[in-house]
Amino acid sequence: MALSETKSLDLKRNERIDVDYIKGILQPTPTCAIWDEIWNFQAKPDDLLISTYPKAGTTWTQEIVDMIQNDGNIEKCKRAPTHLRFPFIEWIIPPMDSVCWGSWHDHVKGWWDAKDKYPILYLFYEDMKKNPKHEIRKIMEFMGKNLDEDALDKIVYHTSFDIMKKNPMANYTSIPGEIMDHSVSPFMRKGSVGDWKSYFTVAQNERFDKDYKKKMMGTTLTFCSSL
Numbered sequence: 001m002a003l004s005e006t007k008s009l010d011l012k013r014n015e016r017i018d019v020d021y022i023k024g025i026l027q028p029t030p031t032c033a034i035w036d037e038i039w040n041f042q043a044k045p046d047d048l049l050i051s052t053y054p055k056a057g058t059t060w061t062q063e064i065v066d067m068i069q070n071d072g073n074i075e076k077c078k079r080a081p082t083h084l085r086f087p088f089i090e091w092i093i094p095p096m097d098s099v100c101w102g103s104w105h106d107h108v109k110g111w112w113d114a115k116d117k118y119p120i121l122y123l124f125y126e127d128m129k130k131n132p133k134h135e136i137r138k139i140m141e142f143m144g145k146n147l148d149e150d151a152l153d154k155i156v157y158h159t160s161f162d163i164m165k166k167n168p169m170a171n172y173t174s175i176p177g178e179i180m181d182h183s184v185s186p187f188m189r190k191g192s193v194g195d196w197k198s199y200f201t202v203a204q205n206e207r208f209d210k211d212y213k214k215k216m217m218g219t220t221l222t223f224c225s226s227l
Helices: 029-033 035-039 060-067 104-114 125-130 131-142 149-158 161-165 203-215
Strands: 019-022 026-029
Touching: 019 029, 019 060, 026 029, 029 149, 060 149, 060 161, 125 131, 131 149, 149 161
Parallel strands: none
Antiparallel strands: 019 026
16 A cells, blocks of 8 residues: 655654645645655555545544455554555645645545546545444455455454544554644544534634535535534
């Protein structure tokens, strides 16, 4: 499951990451520096790409995929932290006044348009929360695996939010505090759907809905915002 090598984690707490543009999308300079390598990466036929927008269920999906690949063997999935088990393009967090990784709207619409042209399994966070076993089975079948019900139930349990939040191989507590200070905010917070209601005012939600409608115009892709 590979894209690119994970970046060095030897950053100091207050060090600011430089950013630059690649193909019109703002990215941290470590990513820009190896972009040719990333762009020219030759995937193997059985490579699996997990493409998620930041904080949209990436770690959850990675853990599910790893457990399916290892036939539900929990001990094998404890061999290393997530960021070492799954090399990926971006790990370093950019300055808070910069917005990296491009538009969320473009990301979700682009993959939605591509799903009928290529072997792509499109997953929704809300569906995974509502019926995790059903969605995990879909991932298993997409990967060409055939696990029994006991293995599936084990994966459902060990990839539940509460269990993963306590798992040092998945919750990023193995990362030094100078890099990720969990006392400020844990990497895994609530894992809930609809928590935006705790933060958005009515006016903010109206502005969001107006912007969302404009940027998602013309697509058949729909999301739910609460369960």
